[in-house]
Amino acid sequence: MTALKDEDNLYTSTVKIDGMSCAACAVRIEKGLLSLAGVKKAGVNLATENAAITYEPNVIGLHEISGKIEKLGFQVDKAKVDLKINGMSCAACSTRLENGLNKLSGVYNAVVDKW
Template identity: 45%
Template sequence: MLDEEILQSEFIYQNKESKEAILTIEGISCAACAWLIEMQLTKLKGIDKISVNATTQRATVTWHDNILQLSDILNAIEHIGYQALPFKANEVEQRNKSISKVFIKRLGISGILMMQIMMIAIGLYFGAFSDMAEHNKIYMRSG
């Protein structure tokens, strides 16, 4: 389906001899992941060049369309263990917003929990728990 010219015209740049696409690759967590994708795809006949950015989770791929199809490239990436899709800025922006909301929730929860721990630590510092059993004091101090 992605090999159709009409669909590819939305996200592929075509030169005289080759095509170039920017792909979003989900699941990249480090530079080693990017390196693995680059090494495996350079083995494919028809790939001119590939550059994977682990930070943005994007890959720029240039290939010869008469030798290799886009679906072959996507299948090769999936075979390695990652999912690749054509890069679309509005979808990436929506995904980044949803990820930001998750991180803000996590930050809020950790802030609330940190305040609870600080209340106990301040109480221990000022002796508020001086009449507490010794084994409970040891439990409160360890951490």
């Protein structure tokens, strides 16, 4: 998942979707996404298996968007990144970092372990 912020404080995220087999699948996902409060635009490309979704991040997030796609019977690819972070000295450090990461557009879920 990738996300870009525009001048209207809307985010546009690109989401990789597995399980589409025809144009009707793409239309079903588009209609489902557009039914969500906060989603302004949704375009699904069957050939690339991607959806571009423009949304208001203060109304809806990637959890709800991904959940809708999965509820419709498709899978959302979520890339996983493991990072080694130096300099954390306490649980408050990891909590602060985790909270900050989870507020970023394009981050589905961040978990920071002090150890």
